[in-house]
Amino acid sequence: MPELPEVETVRRGLTPVLEGARLSRVRINRPDLRFPFPDHFADRLEGAVVLRIDRRAKYLLAPLSTGDTWITHLGMTGRFTLDGMQLGEFEEPAPIAGKHEHFSACAVLNDAAVRIGYADARRFGFMGLIPTASVDLHPWFAGLGPEPLGNSFSGAHLAEAFAGKKQNIKVSLLDQRIVSGLGNIYVCEALYRARISPLSAAGSISKARLERLAAEVRNVLNDAIEAGGSTLKDFANVEGGQGYFQHRFDVYGREGQACRTDNCKGTVARIVQGGRSTFYCPVCQKT
Numbered sequence: 001m002p003e004l005p006e007v008e009t010v011r012r013g014l015t016p017v018l019e020g021a022r023l024s025r026v027r028i029n030r031p032d033l034r035f036p037f038p039d040h041f042a043d044r045l046e047g048a049v050v051l052r053i054d055r056r057a058k059y060l061l062a063p064l065s066t067g068d069t070w071i072t073h074l075g076m077t078g079r080f081t082l083d084g085m086q087l088g089e090f091e092e093p094a095p096i097a098g099k100h101e102h103f104s105a106c107a108v109l110n111d112a113a114v115r116i117g118y119a120d121a122r123r124f125g126f127m128g129l130i131p132t133a134s135v136d137l138h139p140w141f142a143g144l145g146p147e148p149l150g151n152s153f154s155g156a157h158l159a160e161a162f163a164g165k166k167q168n169i170k171v172s173l174l175d176q177r178i179v180s181g182l183g184n185i186y187v188c189e190a191l192y193r194a195r196i197s198p199l200s201a202a203g204s205i206s207k208a209r210l211e212r213l214a215a216e217v218r219n220v221l222n223d224a225i226e227a228g229g230s231t232l233k234d235f236a237n238v239e240g241g242q243g244y245f246q247h248r249f250d251v252y253g254r255e256g257q258a259c260r261t262d263n264c265k266g267t268v269a270r271i272v273q274g275g276r277s278t279f280y281c282p283v284c285q286k287t
Helices: 004-018 041-046 132-137 154-162 169-173 185-194 209-227
Strands: 024-026 054-056 058-063 069-071 078-085 101-109 110-121 126-131 269-273 275-281
Touching: 004 054, 004 058, 004 078, 004 101, 004 110, 004 209, 024 041, 041 126, 069 078, 069 132, 126 132, 154 169, 154 209, 169 185, 185 209, 185 275
Parallel strands: none
Antiparallel strands: 024 101, 054 058, 058 069, 069 126, 078 110, 101 110, 269 275
């Protein structure tokens, strides 16, 4: 499933095309994805101007001139595609991605037009329309913790959230109420960089180590965004290109391989925590 860096990569790809653009000839090719499309979805998008493209956790949010916000979650295989076109060309377009494309629209900005497609082979993604004024109160967003790249995320925040907590640090970091948008891959990588064992009880970690962990969470996410995210199977950016951060994983997917820490004789191990694979070095990641 695309994690925060992949969603941010898509956001940055869509922004220069959609920000300030007017949507037209909106089309949906089936009644639902993971959930049904909102009532009159295409009609409500038709003619709306996209004010900007935001990201919250793993969601894309596009506030519209109509007072609604268009929400997209990519699920496991959701993918936006962009295709340049001539004004007036967009009539009844054939889907770019065959039977798996379920949404398409034209975005017009400064006398230029771009065709937007959304394909989702497994249909675990979804779209919604929420009144912009009440987005933060919607069940998808209410209760989400701070963004890991935002000013509210820090070692002090983690210390407060983890106080007295006996659950292991790995599963605790995946709790979206504590920090929003973190996924399995980047938690494994951040814990490795911070030299913290995923087996450590969250409430047992010192404030100094949590400050380092918060810094490494930001570092690994920024490094991944710079590399265009990670493509393990399905992820592609809006231009169809793959991410490259998977070539820089220190532990994720490297079970049985040598630890990359200088002078460490450890070997990367894999365990299962909370139903997810955890990769770490038992030697240099300390409890």
